[in-house]
Amino acid sequence: RRELNSEEMKLRTKYNISISAYDELRANIWKVQPYKNGRQWKFPGAFYFSLTVITTIGYGHSTPQTDSGKVFCMWYALVGIPLCLIMFQSVGERLNTFVTFLLKHTKKCLRLKNCEVSQTNLIMVATILSSFYLFTGAGVFTHFEDWSYLDAFYYCFITLTTIGFGDYVALQSNNALQDNPEYVTFSLIFILFGLTVISAAMNLLVLRFLTMNTEDEQRDELEAAA
Amino acid sequence: RRELNSEEMKLRTKYNISISAYDELRANIWKVQPYKNGRQWKFPGAFYFSLTVITTIGYGHSTPQTDSGKVFCMWYALVGIPLCLIMFQSVGERLNTFVTFLLKHTKKCLRLKNCEVSQTNLIMVATILSSFYLFTGAGVFTHFEDWSYLDAFYYCFITLTTIGFGDYVALQSNNALQDNPEYVTFSLIFILFGLTVISAAMNLLVLRFLTMNTEDEQRDELEAAA
Ligand SMILES: [K+]
Numbered sequence: 001r002r003e004l005n006s007e008e009m010k011l012r013t014k015y016n017i018s019i020s021a022y023d024e025l026r027a028n029i030w031k032v033q034p035y036k037n038g039r040q041w042k043f044p045g046a047f048y049f050s051l052t053v054i055t056t057i058g059y060g061h062s063t064p065q066t067d068s069g070k071v072f073c074m075w076y077a078l079v080g081i082p083l084c085l086i087m088f089q090s091v092g093e094r095l096n097t098f099v100t101f102l103l104k105h106t107k108k109c110l111r112l113k114n115c116e117v118s119q120t121n122l123i124m125v126a127t128i129l130s131s132f133y134l135f136t137g138a139g140v141f142t143h144f145e146d147w148s149y150l151d152a153f154y155y156c157f158i159t160l161t162t163i164g165f166g167d168y169v170a171l172q173s174n175n176a177l178q179d180n181p182e183y184v185t186f187s188l189i190f191i192l193f194g195l196t197v198i199s200a201a202m203n204l205l206v207l208r209f210l211t212m213n214t215e216d217e218q219r220d221e222l223e224a225a226a
Numbered sequence: 227r228r229e230l231n232s233e234e235m236k237l238r239t240k241y242n243i244s245i246s247a248y249d250e251l252r253a254n255i256w257k258v259q260p261y262k263n264g265r266q267w268k269f270p271g272a273f274y275f276s277l278t279v280i281t282t283i284g285y286g287h288s289t290p291q292t293d294s295g296k297v298f299c300m301w302y303a304l305v306g307i308p309l310c311l312i313m314f315q316s317v318g319e320r321l322n323t324f325v326t327f328l329l330k331h332t333k334k335c336l337r338l339k340n341c342e343v344s345q346t347n348l349i350m351v352a353t354i355l356s357s358f359y360l361f362t363g364a365g366v367f368t369h370f371e372d373w374s375y376l377d378a379f380y381y382c383f384i385t386l387t388t389i390g391f392g393d394y395v396a397l398q399s400n401n402a403l404q405d406n407p408e409y410v411t412f413s414l415i416f417i418l419f420g421l422t423v424i425s426a427a428m429n430l431l432v433l434r435f436l437t438m439n440t441e442d443e444q445r446d447e448l449e450a451a452a
C-alpha cells in the first residue's frame with residue numbers, strides 16, 4: 001500500500017508538472033501573439049514556437065522582434081527549459097522501467113535461462129527503437145513536405161538531437177499550420193515523443209557513467225580504509 | 227597514494243576525451259571544407275560550425291548543402307554530442323568540487339560556526355556567477371558587434387541555453403572571422419566556458435532531483451521491510 005501511495009504521489013507530481021508547463025505555454029501564446037498577426041502567430045504556430053524554445057531546438061523560423069518579446073522569451077526559457085528537462089527525464093525513466101518489464105516477460109515467454117535484463121540490452125533496444133522511429137518519421141515527412149527522403153531524415157535527426165539548424169522546418173509550406181490539423185498534431189507529437197525516447201536513451205548512458213564514477217569512489221574508499 | 231593514482235587516471239581519461247574530440251573536430255573541418263571556399267569554411271569558421279553542432283546550439287548560419295555533407299554532419303553529431311555532453315558534465319562536476327572547496331575555506335576564514343557547504347549555497351553561487359557571466363559577455367559583444375546591450379544579452383542567453391535561434395550570430399559582421407583573431411578566440415572560449423558553468427548548475431539541479439527519487443525509494447523499501 002505504501003508503494004502504491006508513493007507511486008500515486010509521483011504520478012501526481014508528474015501531472016502537475018505537465019499542467020503547469022501547459023499553462024505557461026498558453027500564457028506565452030497569448031502574450032506573444034499581438035505584435036504580429038500572420039499565420040505564424042495563430043495558436044498552432046505559437047504553440048510550435050514555444051515548443052522549439054523550451055525543448056531548446058530553436059529553429060529560428062520565427063523569433064521575437066520587439067524588446068519586450070525578447071525579454072519575455074528569456075524568462076520563458078529560464079522557467080520552461082528546466083521544467084521540460086525534468087518532465088522528459090521523468091517520463092524517460094518510466095519508459096525505461098516499462099521496457100525492462102516487457103523484455104523480462106518476453107524472455108520468460110521464450111523460456112530463456114537468464115531472465116535478467118542488462119543495461120546493454122536496454123541500450124540495444126533504445127538504439128533499434130530510435131532508428132526505427134527516425135526512418136518512419138522521415139517517411140511521413142517526405143509525404144507531407146517537398147523533401148527527398150534523405151532531407152526528411154536529416155530534418156528528423158537534426159530536430160531530435162535538438163540542434164535545430166532551421167534549414168528545414170516542418171509545417172511551413174502549403175499553409176499546413178492552418179489547413180492540415182492532422183499533420184500539425186502528428187508533427188508535434190512526433191517531436192515530443194521522439195525527445196522522450198532520446199531522453200530515455202540519454203538517461204541510460206548518463207546514469208551508467210554517473211554510477212561508474214560513484215562505484216569507483218566507493219571502491220577507493222573501501223581500499224583506503226582497509 | 228591510491229587516491230592520487232585514481233585522480234591521475236580520471237584526469238587522463240578527461241584529457242583523452244578532449245583530445246579525441248579535438249581530433250574529430252579537425253577531421254571534420256578538413257572534410258567539410260572543400261565544397262565551399264568562402265570565408266565561412268576556413269579553419270576558424272569551420273571550427274565555429276563544428277562547435278555549434280556538437281554543443282547542439284545549431285545557429286544554422288551555415289549548414290551542409292550537399293547530400294554527403296548532410297550524412298557526414300549526422301555521423302559527426304551522433305559521436306560528437308555524447309562526447310561533448312560527457313566532457314562538459316565531468317568538467318562541470320570538478321568545477322562544483324572546486325567551488326565547494328573555495329566556499330569552505332572562505333567560511334573558515336570568516337570564522338563562521340557552520341562550515342558545511344549546502345546544495346542551496348552552491349546553487350546560489352551558480353546563479354550569481356551565471357548572471358555575472360551573462361552581463362559581462364553582453365558588454366563585450368556590444369563592443370564588437372553592432373548590437374544594443376539588450377540584443378547582446380539576448381544573444382548570450384539564447385546561445386548558452388543552446389537554443390541558438392540564429393537571429394543574432396557572433397563573428398559574422400566586419401569580416402571578424404579573418405581579421406580579428408582575439409575576438410574569435412574570446413567568442414569560442416566564452417561559449418565553451420559558459421556551457422561548462424551551465425553544465426555545473428544543471429549537474430547540481432539534476433543530481434538533486436535524482437537523489438531525491440532514490441532516497442524516496444530507499445525509504446519505501448526500508449518501511450516495506452519493517
Ligand atoms: K538548438
Ligand SMILES: [K+]
Pocket residue numbers: 057058059060163164165166283284285286389390391392
Ligand atoms: K538552433
